[in-house]
Amino acid sequence: MSAPRSHAQRIRAVIALSTGLTLLVAFALGWLGWRVISQERALDQQRQRERLEQMADAVVASVLRTFTEVALRQGRSSEPAANADHGAGGTVRVRFDRTTVQTDPPHALLYYPAVRPAGLPSEREFVDADRLEFQEKDDARLLIALRAIAGNSDGITRAEALLRLARVQVRMGQQAGALATYETLAAASEINPRLEVPYALLAGVERCRLFAAAKRSDALAAEADRVRGALRSGSWQMRRASYIYYDSVLREIAGGTERAAPSPERLAITEAVYRLWDDWQATTNTGDRHGREWVYQLEGMTVLVIGNIAAERLDAQVFTPERAQQLVLGALSTQFSADRFTVGLLDEHGASIFGESVPATDTRTTRPLNVGGLPWQIWVSAPLSANPATAWQARYLAVGLAVVVLIVGAACYTMARGVILEWRTSRLQSDFVSAVSHEFRSPLTTLVQLTELLAERRIRDEGRRQTYFEVLQKETVRLQRLVETLLDFGRMEANRREYAREPIDFAELVRGVAHDVQRDAATNGFELIVASPPGTLAVLADREAMSRVVRNLIDNAVKYSPLCRTVWIETARDSGAAVLAVRDRGMGIAPAEQPRIFDKFVRGEAAKQACIQGTGIGLAMVKEVVKAHDGDIGLVSEVGVGSTFTIRLPLIDAAAEAVA
Numbered sequence: 106m107s108a109p110r111s112h113a114q115r116i117r118a119v120i121a122l123s124t125g126l127t128l129l130v131a132f133a134l135g136w137l138g139w140r141v142i143s144q145e146r147a148l149d150q151q152r153q154r155e156r157l158e159q160m161a162d163a164v165v166a167s168v169l170r171t172f173t174e175v176a177l178r179q180g181r182s183s184e185p186a187a188n189a190d191h192g193a194g195g196t197v198r199v200r201f202d203r204t205t206v207q208t209d210p211p212h213a214l215l216y217y218p219a220v221r222p223a224g225l226p227s228e229r230e231f232v233d234a235d236r237l238e239f240q241e242k243d244d245a246r247l248l249i250a251l252r253a254i255a256g257n258s259d260g261i262t263r264a265e266a267l268l269r270l271a272r273v274q275v276r277m278g279q280q281a282g283a284l285a286t287y288e289t290l291a292a293a294s295e296i297n298p299r300l301e302v303p304y305a306l307l308a309g310v311e312r313c314r315l316f317a318a319a320k321r322s323d324a325l326a327a328e329a330d331r332v333r334g335a336l337r338s339g340s341w342q343m344r345r346a347s348y349i350y351y352d353s354v355l356r357e358i359a360g361g362t363e364r365a366a367p368s369p370e371r372l373a374i375t376e377a378v379y380r381l382w383d384d385w386q387a388t389t390n391t392g393d394r395h396g397r398e399w400v401y402q403l404e405g406m407t408v409l410v411i412g413n414i415a416a417e418r419l420d421a422q423v424f425t426p427e428r429a430q431q432l433v434l435g436a437l438s439t440q441f442s443a444d445r446f447t448v449g450l451l452d453e454h455g456a457s458i459f460g461e462s463v464p465a466t467d468t469r470t471t472r473p474l475n476v477g478g479l480p481w482q483i484w485v486s487a488p489l490s491a492n493p494a495t496a497w498q499a500r501y502l503a504v505g506l507a508v509v510v511l512i513v514g515a516a517c518y519t520m521a522r523g524v525i526l527e528w529r530t531s532r533l534q535s536d537f538v539s540a541v542s543h544e545f546r547s548p549l550t551t552l553v554q555l556t557e558l559l560a561e562r563r564i565r566d567e568g569r570r571q572t573y574f575e576v577l578q579k580e581t582v583r584l585q586r587l588v589e590t591l592l593d594f595g596r597m598e599a600n601r602r603e604y605a606r607e608p609i610d611f612a613e614l615v616r617g618v619a620h621d622v623q624r625d626a627a628t629n630g631f632e633l634i635v636a637s638p639p640g641t642l643a644v645l646a647d648r649e650a651m652s653r654v655v656r657n658l659i660d661n662a663v664k665y666s667p668l669c670r671t672v673w674i675e676t677a678r679d680s681g682a683a684v685l686a687v688r689d690r691g692m693g694i695a696p697a698e699q700p701r702i703f704d705k706f707v708r709g710e711a712a713k714q715a716c717i718q719g720t721g722i723g724l725a726m727v728k729e730v731v732k733a734h735d736g737d738i739g740l741v742s743e744v745g746v747g748s749t750f751t752i753r754l755p756l757i758d759a760a761a762e763a764v765a
Contacts, residue, residue, distance in 0.1 A: 153487065154470075157468060160485060161471075165472045168433055168474065169474065172396075173396060175422055196422060198420075198423075199419075199421050199422075201419040202417060208339070214339040215375040216339065217378075218342065218378070226264075226265040226266075227258070233250055234251055234269065247273055248273055251269050252270060254266040267286055268297075271286035271287050275315070287308040287309075287311050287315075288312065290304055293308075302341070306343075309328065309335070310358075312328050312332075313329050313355065325359070326359065330359075337352075337367065345379065374408065377399075378423060380399075396413050397412060398412075406458075407458045426459045429450065429459065433450065447485070448460060453480040468487065552581065555573045555576060559573060604733060607648065608643055608757060609643070609651070611644045611683040612676045613641070614651060615635070616635055617652075618652050619633050619655075626663050626672075631672065634671060637675075640678075642678060643756060644756060650730050650733075651734070653730070654752070658727065659674065659687060661724070661750075662689035663689075669689070669691065671690070673687075681756055684751065688749040688750075691748060692745065693742045693743050699740060703727075704725060731754070735754075736753050738751065738753075
């Protein structure tokens with residue numbers, strides 16, 4: 106067996122070497138092609154990056170030009186232009202001089218800077234009132250004194266007198282009088298110098314508190330709405346802290362009527378204008394008007410102010426991040442296609458003012474805006490699009506490599522399969538020749554020895570001679586049966602086997618074959634148990650061929666049952682078919698071997714290891730004969746439990762045919 110094994114190893118080595126060389130060539134070609142395509146793609150990306158750099162320079166120039174034009178428009182306009190956008194997210198235009206603040210829209214801010222001095226109430230007028238309130242604590246006379254001051258004064262002195270008068274009335278329990286006084290004070294336009302808030306706002310808040318204490322919910326809701334509307338209309342001068350405080354007080358007093366706070370965008374715009382006013386008031390430059398930008402970080406957002414500044418007047422436009430983005434993109438849309446790139450703006454800390462995050466497939470470049478006086482950076486990104494020619498080259502390469510790999514794989518598979526099948530067939534044929542030689546050698550050896558003894562008259566006892574003659578007859582029949590089996594199998598392989606079909610009783614045939622086999626099996630201690638249904642199982646078959654089939658199945662059951670020496674043979678009728686089942690409790694057949702057990706020259710590994718002789722063509726011949734008789738054969742087997750071979754043959758009408 107060493108020579109076949111070496112031959113098989115050489116075959117596998119040749120297959121492995123040819124496959125490896127072919128795959129190596131395919132890999133080398135693929136790697137070189139992929140390198141070329143990668144270089145082409147890198148060059149395309151480099152050209153796209155260069156175009157993006159040029160586009161970024163153009164974008165920066167366009168943005169700076171837009172900011173400059175906005176500043177120039179502020180300087181040329183004599184009045185604020187009508188603007189439909191206002192409030193949160195809108196653009197607000199402002200104009201300052203030393204005494205006034207104008208906005209467009211008119212009520213775009215929540216509060217205004219204090220552009221006029223508030224002044225102070227006359228202390229001389231309140232000398233007697235202070236003595237009565239803090240020293241003598243005479244509220245009745247204090248009430249008369251404050252009414253006199255309010256009636257004889259105007260401006261901030263009158264407003265202060267009314268505020269004190271209403272507080273004294275509340276302290277004295279004159280709620281109706283206090284409400285009337287506060288209502289009069291609500292019409293005042295003066296600013297309280299100590300609190301830096303309008304007297305009208307103080308009066309409205311106190312009226313709300315009085316209504317809340319009296320549990321007059323309808324009056325409270327109406328007054329709270331009026332004061333809150335006046336507060337949010339942007340009509341009063343105050344500071345941010347005062348606005349937020351009184352707005353929260355009003356919302357708390359109003360309870361469930363409204364709890365929404367001012368929007369962060371409007372608060373940011375208002376505070377930006379307030380800071381712009383302070384910055385402009387601190388300006389000492391009295392030269393020509395010039396454009397300038399201001400950047401404020403308010404309410405978690407960056408507010409941009411572009412204006413034209415001079416010593417006596419300031420015209421500016423306030424942009425929230427949303428409006429700044431619209432300004433930038435609006436300027437770019439006239440020069441560039443919007444779908445070619447994405448633009449974003451970063452503040453001096455690198456935080457995003459506007460612009461979404463850049464996708465991983467895009468490339469981005471950044472440019473500073475410090476040339477225009479802005480501490481920001483603008484970034485421009487564009488997708489890295491693949492060159493169609495490079496993409497087609499990659500597709501062609503991939504398809505070509507796939508085709509080469511498939512062809513090589515198919516060729517290697519076909520070659521390996523052919524070689525392996527040839528090697529298996531050669532091994533099976535070698536095993537077959539060895540098995541057939543052994544099958545022939547055993548009876549021939551017996552024949553030679555007994556014939557020699559009988560020819561030389563060395564056996565004188567007539568009984569022994571008769572026994573030897575019976576052995577000679579048995580071995581001759583065995584040899585004849587083996588030769589006929591080989592000849593029949595050869596004719597089957599050549600499709601030259603002809604069957605003399607005739608109606609027969611299949612059950613009777615099985616019983617006859619079992620009876621013949623029983624005589625030989627009994628000598629080895631085997632018992633054949635035959636079970637047949639009453640009546641006949643008429644089939645159309647070749648008696649000799651079918652007898653050989655039944656004998657082969659019974660012989661196999663006996664041969665491969667070394668421990669349990671009982672074989673069960675059953676015939677039955679089932680759905681128009683005659684059924685034969687031969688069952689043993691032998692060594693069984695492994696599941697992996699069962700699909701090939703009916704192939705020629707195939708024998709189970711367990712039988713080989715147990716040194717049980719056989720040619721490997723018995724079951725193949727059985728299958729061919731059964732198939733030729735329009736039947737089928739089945740197998741149920743388990744290792745160590747046994748096997749059951751089942752044959753099904755079509756029945757014929759017993760009444761119409763004479764059974765021989």
